[in-house]
Amino acid sequence: MAAVADARDLAAERLRTFLPSIEERKGFWLSHLFGFALFNEFALNFIKLSLPYFPVTSIPIRAAAVWLMLDRTGRIGRLRMAMWDYIILGFVVLTAIGCVYTSATNAAVQPTSEDFKRFASTFFNYYIYYVVAKEALNRRGFRPDIAIKWLLAGLAWSALVGVMQALNLFGARSWSLIYANSNLTWIRDASDTTSDVGVGYASGTAPWWNSMALEMLVAFALAFGPTFIRKPKPYEWALGALFMGAFIATQSRGGLIAFGACGIATFFWYVVHRKYGMAMTIGVVFTTGVALWVFAVFALKIEKFTSTLGGEKVRGSQYSDSIEGRFVAQKKLFEIGMRQPIFGVGPTFGRATLSTWSPYTVRAADTTYGIMFAEFGLVGLIFIAMIVGYGCGFIRRDLAYRPYAFAAFFIAVAFAVHGYVEFLLYSRTFLVMNVLAAFAGSPYLVTEEGRAGFKRVVKGVWDRTPAEV
Secondary structure, three states, X not given: OHHHHHHHHHHHHHHHHHOOOHHHHHHHHHHHHHHHHHHHHHHOOOXXXXXXXXEHHHHHHHHHHHHXXXXXXXXXXXXXXOHHHHHHHHHHHHHHHHHHHHHHHOOOOOOOHHHHHHHHHHHHHHHHHHHHHHHHOOEOOOOHHHHHHHHHHHHHHHHHHXXXXXXXXXXXXXXXXXXXOOOOOOOOOOOOOOOOOOOOOOOOOOOOHHHHHHHHHHHHHHHXXXXXXXXXXXXXXXXXXXXXXXXXXXXXXXXHHHHHHHHHHHHHHHHHOOOHHHHHHHXXXXXXXXXXXXXXXXXXXXXXXXXXXXXXXXXXXXHHHHHHHHHHHHHHHHHHHHHOOOOOOOOOOOOHHHHOOOOOOHHHOOOHXXXXXXXXXXXXXXXXXXXXXXXXXXXXXXXXXXXXXXXXXXXXXXXXXXXXXXXXXXXXXXXXXXXXXXXXXOOOOOOOOOXXXXXXXXXXXXXXXXXXX
């Protein structure tokens, strides 16, 4: 009889463990809501409606935030301030102080309250993803891997749109304009032959091709990031091929430089962790890939690259002018910053404030470092250094084996290098960095599936003997 009772107890325990609790089910659906919010930012951003201080595409993440504020059950930990919180909130506070200081000390530059409100709302639109992700990790049943798969789906759609734009499949250069800003023309219908500039570039659902190139590196990191601790899955290989194809189709020179830097950084990552065979493999693959790319550029006579690699001997080339214009803009931006070196002139979003001390136009100012110094001074440059340093810090041996640590490291390197040719503070890449700061920064996240999941508990129970139960 005792054996029968033990068997019944074991069966009851197995049933209770196999069926997820209400809290675990809520965590599971929270994972999908959070993932859909990420998908929404990358695939459904053709919706141009905007509510006061935030776009309509941010409604899902705010719904998740409200859920977490109202429902306090199922928590397995408390939300605590971390280094990322101090970096982000400290930057916003110092920017507010800087706006007041600049207004009080320089009559020529008067940052308005509306400028600061727009800056803060844009900034917190991405920071809220970090807060929600960090709190969600404290809920039973939350699955970070589900959220990342939603994000990969959004990036995959962007990549697919980009490839179709490059090849002009299914009239993509026409209908995909719903994703572009009104003044962008590089993905227009091929029937428009008034200019050849930008025809065939892949921009996907991003604002333009340079942004798209960086986002494809982000996608590549998310697809292959976990492979530091496991083998890639078949769907990850397929996604990697799609992302790399879309990346090449952007024809972004800045993206190519960032790709090379990420390859060197990846090689260094594996050397630090004493995986020398893998480091050599990665080194060979990246070197071969860049060599083949350069060969293809000259074989196909893509002027955008040949004028750069050939020393820009063709003066007057629109691509040469683009590079020279960036250097001029960078110099002028630093001249502006030196007038207010601590706090800068304040957030301007490209309006006339940046032209106060310089006759140059803001149009060519595609650089993170120059604009950060002009608008935010040394505070801005220190902020960029801290967020990049935070991501690169995951190379440490006590942090590297956390899920998503390598992805955070890879994206930080891409962000830092690509920032020389693109202003990235308000980009979707910074949104992903906020998410990974929560996932990779959590000391409790031991697997891609989360802190706790009933499937692993089931396995543990079924492996026990009746005597152990």
